[in-house]
Amino acid sequence: MKKMVGLMMAMAMAGTLLTGCGGGGTSQDATTAAAQGETQAEAKESQAEAPAESEAAGGEAAGAALKIAIVSSPSGVDDGSFNEDNYNGILAFIESHPDATVTPVREETGDTAAAVQAVQDIVADYDVIVCCGFQFAAIGAIANDNPDVKFLLVDSYPCDAEGTEVACDNVYAMQFKEQESGFFAGMAAALETKSGKVAVVNGIAYPSNVNYQYGFESGVNYANAKLGASAEVVEIASYAGTDVTNANVGGNYVGSFADEATGKVVGKALIDQGCDIIFVAAGGSGNGVFTAAKEAAGVKVIGCDVDQYDDGANGSENIMLTSGLKVMGMNVEKQLEAIAEGSFAGGNELLGADTDSTGFVKEDGRHQMSAETVEKLEEAYGLVKDGTIVPAANFNDIQPDDFPGLK
Numbered sequence: 481m482k483k484m485v486g487l488m489m490a491m492a493m494a495g496t497l498l499t500g501c502g503g504g505g506t507s508q509d510a511t512t513a514a515a516q517g518e519t520q521a522e523a524k525e526s527q528a529e530a531p532a533e534s535e536a537a538g539g540e541a542a543g544a545a546l547k548i549a550i551v552s553s554p555s556g557v558d559d560g561s562f563n564e565d566n567y568n569g570i571l572a573f574i575e576s577h578p579d580a581t582v583t584p585v586r587e588e589t590g591d592t593a594a595a596v597q598a599v600q601d602i603v604a605d606y607d608v609i610v611c612c613g614f615q616f617a618a619i620g621a622i623a624n625d626n627p628d629v630k631f632l633l634v635d636s637y638p639c640d641a642e643g644t645e646v647a648c649d650n651v652y653a654m655q656f657k658e659q660e661s662g663f664f665a666g667m668a669a670a671l672e673t674k675s676g677k678v679a680v681v682n683g684i685a686y687p688s689n690v691n692y693q694y695g696f697e698s699g700v701n702y703a704n705a706k707l708g709a710s711a712e713v714v715e716i717a718s719y720a721g722t723d724v725t726n727a728n729v730g731g732n733y734v735g736s737f738a739d740e741a742t743g744k745v746v747g748k749a750l751i752d753q754g755c756d757i758i759f760v761a762a763g764g765s766g767n768g769v770f771t772a773a774k775e776a777a778g779v780k781v782i783g784c785d786v787d788q789y790d791d792g793a794n795g796s797e798n799i800m801l802t803s804g805l806k807v808m809g810m811n812v813e814k815q816l817e818a819i820a821e822g823s824f825a826g827g828n829e830l831l832g833a834d835t836d837s838t839g840f841v842k843e844d845g846r847h848q849m850s851a852e853t854v855e856k857l858e859e860a861y862g863l864v865k866d867g868t869i870v871p872a873a874n875f876n877d878i879q880p881d882d883f884p885g886l887k
Contacts, residue, residue, distance in 0.1 A: 545577070545579035545580050545581070546577065546580040546581075546607050546608055546816065546819065546820060547580070547581055547605070547606050547607045547608070548570055548580060548581065548582040548583070548606060548607065548608045548609075548610065548816070549582070549583045549584075549585055549602055549605070549606040549608070549609045549610070550563075550566060550567055550570060550582060550583075550584050550585065550609075550610040550612065551585045551586075551587065551595070551598050551599055551602075551609060551610070551611050551612065551616070552566070552567075552584065552585070552586055552587070552612040552613070553586070553587065553590050553595075553612065553613060553615075554586060554587065554588050554589065554590055554738070555738070555763070555764055556584065556586045557584045557586075559764075560786070560788065560790075560791060561763065561784070561785050561786055561788065562612065562613070562635075562763070562785050562786070562808070563612050564786070565785060565786045565806075565808045565809045566610060566612050566634055566808050566809060566812050567582075567584065567809075568809045569808065569809030569810060569811070569812030569813040569816070570582045570610060570812060570813070570816065572809065572813045573812075573813045573816040573817065573820075577816075577820060580816075580820075583606075585598060585602060590615065590737075590738070591615075592615045592617075592618065595611075595613070595615040595616050596615075596616065596618045596619055596622070599611060599616065599619050599622055600622055603622055603626050603629055604626075606629065607629065607630065607819075608629070608630045608631070608632065608816065608819060609629060609630075609631050609632070610631075610632045610634070610812060611631060611632065611633045611634065612634050612635070613634065613635050613636070614635050614636045614686060614688070615636075616633055616636060617633070617636040617637065617638060617639050618638075618639055618640070618641065618643070619631060619633065619638055619651070620638035620639050620640045620641075620646045620648060620651075621640055621641055623638060623648040623650050623651045624648060626650075627649070627650055628650075629650060630650050630651075630652075630819050630824060631648070631650060631651040631652070632651075632652050632653075632654075632812055632815050632816075633651055633652070633653040633654070634653075634654055634808055634812070635654075635655060635656070635688060636653060636655065637653045637655065637828040638651050638653055638828070645828070647826065647827065647828055648826050649825075649826040650826055651826045652815045652824070652825070652826055652827060652829070653826075653827070653828045653829065654808070654811055654829050654830075654831055655688075655828075655829070655830050655831070656688070656806045656808075656830070656831050656832065656837060656838060657691070657830065657831065657832035657833070657837075657838055657873070658688050658689075658691035658692045658695060658761075658804075658806060658838070658873075659691040659692070659694055659695030659698065659871040659872060659873040659876075660695060660832050660833050660838040660839075660864050660871060661692070661695065661784075661804035661805055661806055661838045661839065661840065662680070662691065662692040662693065662694065662695025662696040662698070662699065662759070662761070662804060662871065663695040663696070663698050663699040663702070663860070663864065663869070663871040664699060664802075664804055664839065664840040664857055664860065664861065665680075665692075665695070665696050665699060665759040665782045665784075665802070665804040665840065666678075666680075666695065666696035666697060666698060666699020666700040666701075666702070666703070666713075666759070667699040667700070667702060667703045667707075667853075667856065667857055667860060668699075668757075668782060668801060668802050668840065668849055668853060668857060669696070669699070669700060669711065669757040669758075669759060669782060669801070670699065670700040670703035670704060670707075670709040670711035671703050671707065671709050671849075671850075671852075671853045671856060672757060672780070672801060672849060672850070672853055673709075673711050673756055673757050674756055674778070675754050675755065675756040676710055676711055676712060676754075677711070677712050677714050677753065677754040677755045677756065678700060678711050678712070678713060678714070678755055678756070678757045678758070678759075679713060679714045679715070679732060679750045679755045679757075679758050679759070680692065680693050680696040680697075680713070680731060680732065680758070680759040680760075680761065681732045681733075681734065681743065681746055681747060681750070681758055681759070681760050681761070681762050681765075681766065681769050682721060682731055682732065682733050682734070682761050682762055683733065683734055683735075683736060683737035683761065683762040683763050683765050683766075684721070684733065684734075684735060684736065684737060685721030685722055685723045685724070685729055685731070685733055686723075686724065687723070687724065687873075687874045687875065689721075689733075689761055690721065690723050690729050690731075690873075690874035691873045691874050692759070692761040692784065692804070693721070693729065693730075693731045693761070694729075694871065694872040694873055694874060694880050695871045695872065695873065696713070696759050697713055697872070697880035697881075698871035698872045698880045698883055698886070699871065700713050701880055701881055701886060702860070702869070702885070702886055703856075705886055705887075706886075707856055714750055714753050714754070714755050715730050715731055715732055716732055716746070716749055716750065716753075719731075719732045719733050719734070719735075719746055719749075720732075720733065721733035723874060729874070732746055732750065734746055734762050734765040734768075736765055737762060737763030737764055737765055738763065738764045738765060739764075739765045739768070740764060740765055740767045740768040740771075741768060742765065742768065743762055743764075743765035743766055743767065743768025743769045743772075744768030744769065744771050744772045745768070746768075746769065747760075747768060747769035747770075747771070747772030747773060748772040748775075748776075751772060751773070751776045751779055755779070756778055756779050756780065757779070757780045757781070757782065757801060758773065758779070758780075758781050758782070759781070759782040759784070759804070760781050760782065760783065760784055761784040761785075761804075762784075766784070767791075769781065770791060770792070770799065773799045774794040774799055779799065780799055780800070780801040780848065781799050781800060781801065782800070782801050782802055782803060782804060783800055783802070783803030783804070783841075784803065784804055784806075785803075785804070785805070785806045785808075786803065786805065786806075787803050787805070787841045787843075787846055788800060788803045789803065789841065789846045789847070798848065800847070800848065801847065801848050801849060802840050802841045802842070802846075802847040802848070802849055803840065803841045803847075804838075804839075804840055805838060805839040805840055805841065806837070806838060807831075807836065807837045807838065807839065810836075810837070811831060811837060832864075833861060833864045833865040834865055834867075839861065840857060840861075842854050842857070842858070863885060867884075868884070868885050869883070869884060869885030869886075870883055870884040870885060871883055
């Protein structure tokens with residue numbers, strides 16, 4: 481794993497990154513302005529920025545008010561997806577701790593070095609810093625140099641300057657079993673397709689995205705083998721992904737999390753090949769896939785990370801079948817509560833269905849699956865939760881066509 485973190489950091493340093501389906505401000509203006517240009521965030525901040533009576537480090541002293549910063553990618557905390565879910569976890573905490581405050585900090589480039597520098601620039605000013613995305617992995621040195629500041633790191637584990645994974649007493653780092661949420665998306669697609677052709681579109685072949693891809697393929701294979709479905713996963717060779725080990729993982733990769741135009745091109749190409757359900761794990765690039773689906777007839781999409789039903793609105797109709805969930809906000813809120821009550825413990829955690837941290841949208845009015853499909857997904861959820869089904873992931877040495885629970 482230490483070698484893998486180094487490889488991932490090396491790849492991240494080579495370009496820019498908006499994480500899995502989300503980064504930090506380098507200027508002083510960015511650290512003091514609350515989510516510039518983020519209209520939804522501005523409304524939320526009216527409840528978030530109550531005066532703090534005490535700024536004791538870590539908020540662990542009795543009556544202390546936590547001063548929180550959330551550092552995110554150029555898409556900001558009102559992106560309707562990854563960043564916003566983390567921000568909502570902070571806002572939920574503030575609802576029960578109104579003396580706490582939060583300042584969104586938006587790093588404008590998505591560059592890994594710039595993201596880490598954004599954290600360095602503000603570390604002296606806050607009790608807690610929430611870092612949204614893989615590009616913040618290299619905060620290990622900052623955390624060690626600032627033991628009184630607590631860090632919540634989402635979608636990565638901390639590492640040192642050489643890219644070696646480390647564990648820090650003041651960092652709670654959470655990664656997620658995206659393959660589980662991808663698995664449910666794949667099942668839903670296979671059970672609901674009318675054309676018999678489905679696909680997944682990703683941003684960049686970082687581990688979280690490959691996990692979604694492999695999980696989706698596992699879910700389709702499971703529905704075909706166990707539940708009477710007959711679905712084909714469509715891949716376009718020219719958009720195949722290359723993971724952090726330089727292995728070709730196939731799939732359909734836009735090559736960016738912020739290229740809506742290419743996202744639309746990929747989505748349209750898949751629709752032209754007969755796909756009528758597409759799982760979209762591509763960040764801002766996914767908006768282009770949504771547009772392609774809205775312009776087509778009879779095409780549905782599956783959202784990623786959070787409930788994206790509202791993004792599926794298309795006149796009087798909606799193109800969103802369901803959404804695969806990565807439950808970040810709940811876990812952010814939980815760790816803030818631990819900090820406030822003095823029970824916080826750092827650690828590098830991998831979260832999944834066993835802690836209700838992955839899943840799919842099944843609430844009435846927020847999906848368009850049949851009752852039969854929902855029932856089958858709920859049954860499979862129990863099997864994933866107890867370990868009977870273990871979907872394939874980028875680095876769990878399991879394949880989408882040969883995983884526990886398939887045969």
